[in-house]
Amino acid sequence: MPVISAPYAFNEEDLYVDLRPVLGCRLFLKCEGFNFAGSVKLKAAAAMVEAAEQEGVLTPRSALVESSSGNLGVALSVIAASKGYKFLCVTDSRCNLATRLIMEALGSQVHVINDPEPHGTYLAARLDYVRELCASDSRWVWLSQYTNPANWRAHYRSTAPAIARRFPKLDVLFVGAGTTGTLMGCARYFRHWHRPVHIVAVDSVGSVTFGGPSGRRMIPGLGMGVRPPLLDESYVDEAVMVEEADTIRSCRQLARRGFLFGGSTGTVVSGAAQWLARHDDPSVTAVAIAPDLGERYLDTVYQDNWVQALYDNTPAPTRRTA
Incomplete structure (x- = not known):
């Protein structure tokens, strides 16, 4: 076990969840929330x-x-x-x-x-x-996270190499798009890697990042109201847009299996599951990056009254019923 004196000196880099038992498709989730800040x-x-x-x-x-x-x-x-x-x-x-x-x-x-x-x-x-x-x-x-190149360089130097070491035959990588720091760092790294990796950006409906119309977004994290200055779409193979109701469904589906993740992770998992269902290739090695954990969303994503007040098609409740 590491011994640290500064809270930013520790980040769990090598934890993945195999989501096949939950989603029925071959997807490995890289968990980035196990540090003293609770997120990537x-x-x-x-x-x-x-x-x-x-x-x-x-x-x-x-x-x-x-x-x-x-x-x-x-x-x-x-x-x-x-x-x-x-x-x-x-x-x-x-x-x-x-x-x-x-x-x-x-x-x-x-x-x-x-x-x-x-x-x-x-x-x-x-x-x-x-x-x-x-x-x-x-x-x-x-510091301007929206324009600062140190944002994406952090993931070029750490997140992407860690994935490459663990999955040398990686085919598809799903990355949520907020400031696009994580997306750009990983995409740049894999563009220069020894084999091609299909980069899929996952964004929220209502975000303008990939040219869609601006709309209401109530779950913080992914999505932007203005085009992110860090984004270079030439590094992105495609983008998947996810409705917030689907984000909530994914979060609650994972929670019912004991995995309490945050809204950004729910969006990424939902987008990845949709993409994998459309392509239906069991030989594909796919990884998705989970940016956060779920404790900070207990009064929103996991709170039935909040969900019912905002969304017409209320996802199933988190708790199991007899």
């Missing part, structure tokens, strides 16, 4: 902070600010607490309450945007707030 975002957060320190942008007198729907905010809260930085997370009303409480418990400040920009999005309003704050005081340092 710890990798990007650590890489961006390290790059800013090395470049001299981030100094002991600096204060961090970042726009996040939740998971990156928690990851930066972990790192800021460990390194002694002040951190302000700018989020919006869709951020899970548990996520906000975790950030505050770690000593971070949380500013919640309750209204989108006129004729705009919550993300646009969040970014406007961050820009105004940075303009008002030079001590604020914005």
